[in-house]
Amino acid sequence: MRILVADDDKIARRVLGTFLQQSKHEVEIVENGVDALRIMLSADAPLLAIFDWVMPDVSGPELCRRIRAQALAVQPYIIILSSKKEKAEIAHALDAGANDFLTKPFNIVETQARLRAAERTIERQLALHRRIEELDAALQRHVELFEPEALAPAGEAPVDHLAGLAPLAPDRIEPRLTELLQREISSAAAPDTPSPADPPVPPGIVMSWAGALLPREGLWIDLLIETAAENVPALFAQARGLPPDSPKELGDFCLTLQAAVCDLVFSLLREARIGHVTPFDPVMPASATMPALHALARRTGRSHPYVIAGLRLAVTLLVSPSPLVAKRSEQLRLLDILGQPYPPPESNEILILPEGVALNERLIERLGVFADGRVEAPPIYVHRPSSLAMHYNRNLRRI
Numbered sequence: 001m002r003i004l005v006a007d008d009d010k011i012a013r014r015v016l017g018t019f020l021q022q023s024k025h026e027v028e029i030v031e032n033g034v035d036a037l038r039i040m041l042s043a044d045a046p047l048l049a050i051f052d053w054v055m056p057d058v059s060g061p062e063l064c065r066r067i068r069a070q071a072l073a074v075q076p077y078i079i080i081l082s083s084k085k086e087k088a089e090i091a092h093a094l095d096a097g098a099n100d101f102l103t104k105p106f107n108i109v110e111t112q113a114r115l116r117a118a119e120r121t122i123e124r125q126l127a128l129h130r131r132i133e134e135l136d137a138a139l140q141r142h143v144e145l146f147e148p149e150a151l152a153p154a155g156e157a158p159v160d161h162l163a164g165l166a167p168l169a170p171d172r173i174e175p176r177l178t179e180l181l182q183r184e185i186s187s188a189a190a191p192d193t194p195s196p197a198d199p200p201v202p203p204g205i206v207m208s209w210a211g212a213l214l215p216r217e218g219l220w221i222d223l224l225i226e227t228a229a230e231n232v233p234a235l236f237a238q239a240r241g242l243p244p245d246s247p248k249e250l251g252d253f254c255l256t257l258q259a260a261v262c263d264l265v266f267s268l269l270r271e272a273r274i275g276h277v278t279p280f281d282p283v284m285p286a287s288a289t290m291p292a293l294h295a296l297a298r299r300t301g302r303s304h305p306y307v308i309a310g311l312r313l314a315v316t317l318l319v320s321p322s323p324l325v326a327k328r329s330e331q332l333r334l335l336d337i338l339g340q341p342y343p344p345p346e347s348n349e350i351l352i353l354p355e356g357v358a359l360n361e362r363l364i365e366r367l368g369v370f371a372d373g374r375v376e377a378p379p380i381y382v383h384r385p386s387s388l389a390m391h392y393n394r395n396l397r398r399i
Contacts, residue, residue: 001119002026002046006036006063007081008055012104016050016081023112033058040067040076047074047122048115050102053082053093064097074129077118081106161219161319162302167268168317170302176264177304177315184260185239185308192305192312207232207313208258210282211389212266213322213337213356216275220322220386222301223265225258227313238309251284258282261315279337279358279385280393320386326379329371332364335390336382342367343378358385360396 003025007013013029020027028046030036033055039045040063051060058066060080067076080093083104090101099121100114162168174191181189207225214221227235236244236253244250259282269276301318324339336359343349352370353363359382371377385393 001048001115001122002028004036004039004046004049005029006031006033006049006055006060007052008032009052012052012081016106019108019111023115025115032056033060033063036063037066041070045076047076047126048079048118049076050079050081051098053080053084061093061096061098064093068097074125077122079114079118161321162317165217165219165269165274165319167272167274168265168302170304172268173265174304176268177261178306180260180264181306181308181313184257185235189306189308192307208254208282208284209388209392210258210262211278211280211385211392212262213277213279213383213385214269214274215277215324215339215355215383218321218323218383220320220383220389221265221276222316222318222320222386222388223258223261224316224318225254225261225313226316227311231311231313234311235308235313238311254284255282258284265317277337277356279356280389280396283392318386318388322383322385324381324383326381329364329368329377329380332359332367332380332382333384334360334364335385335393335396337385339381339383342380343370347378358393358396 003020005013005016005020005027007016007029008031010031013031017027017029028039030039033051034057036049036051037058040049051063053060060082064078064080067078077099078097079100079102080098081102081104082089082093084090085103093101100118102111102114166172178189178191207227210223212221212223213219232250232254233244236250239253244253262278262282266276301316303314303316305312305314307313327336338353338355338357338359341351341355342353343351352366357363359367367380
């Protein structure tokens with residue numbers, strides 16, 4: 001490991017440095033806390049440090065406090081080395097942010113064991129950090145899929161699929177949305193006309209999400225209710241006449257409102273004889289609105305902003321293509337949605353799965369077992385939900 005040693009005592013630096021080098025560690029040695037702090041806050045800082053308690057400029061515990069005050073991606077493992085042996089002094093060093101404490105003169109066997117423990121801790125932290133980076137990268141890939149440019153070939157404008165759904169045209173849906181919000185929240189609900197500088201939906205959180213597949217049209221609809229985070233309790237109070245008692249009560253309110261919006265949208269589709277499938281339950285993601293969502297709503301969706309008792313809220317509809325695709329069992333992906341019963345009725349086989357089911361790992365395995373037992377298994381016809389739907393339902397793997 002790379003280890004930084006800070007000690008103002010020349011003999012102590014030499015003894016500890018020699019011991020660490022003989023133990024096959026890469027050692028950097030400084031004689032004061034100022035230099036130690038500079039190194040520990042640099043881009044290439046070592047992840048293990050041994051600080052003497054008493055130094056003339058910055059003490060070991062003070063070094064710990066200053067380092068812990070920084071928002072470092074990976075926190076270093078810090079050992080305080082001191083001739084102090086009182087329990088209260090050891091507790092003081094640990095409270096300041098030290099991970100461990102060694103007394104002078106240090107015991108070689110004990111110190112080697114503590115260094116091995118430090119190395120295990122650092123390796124676990126690095127593994128967690130790598131996993132977080134992988135998840136961040138995966139999330140960024142999802143976000144990139146929401147950019148309008150990803151929905152059309154280069155040089156072509158994205159197709160406005162929502163424009164082809166006449167039942168959801170503004171003159172059809174907005175009067176019904178206004179009526180719904182006045183009934184569910186407040187009679188003061190009124191359509192909002194944002195200024196050109198305003199985003200198409202209020203900044204804040206996605207209050208709730210729901211999605212639906214239109215199989216015949218080969219389209220997927222995401223329905224979002226959005227508002228600023230601090231507005232949610234106020235909207236609840238406006239609707240119920242009293243503040244929420246718990247986060248669960250607040251969440252139930254969000255999902256109830258989402259269900260009412262879904263019922264409205266789906267009733268408009270049914271009136272136009274447009275069938276729909278809802279493979280996923282509505283969810284309250286309680287996560288920050290993705291930056292690219294606003295760009296997508298401007299160009300490939302539609303936001304319906306409202307003001308309710310002075311609070312801004314928006315109902316946003318995003319429509320993306322979801323064509324029917326034939327696949328073999330080994331080509332199936334998590335959350336693919338069956339576009340037809342499987343096996344198809346004409347195969348005279350016993351039904352395994354009905355139309356409209358979202359596939360998880362267990363169901364994909366089941367379809368694979370069926371296909372493996374046949375020389376020529378029928379193709380499996382599936383739709384793919386939107387990236388937004390996959391993001392909010394990514395935990396439905398084995399259910």
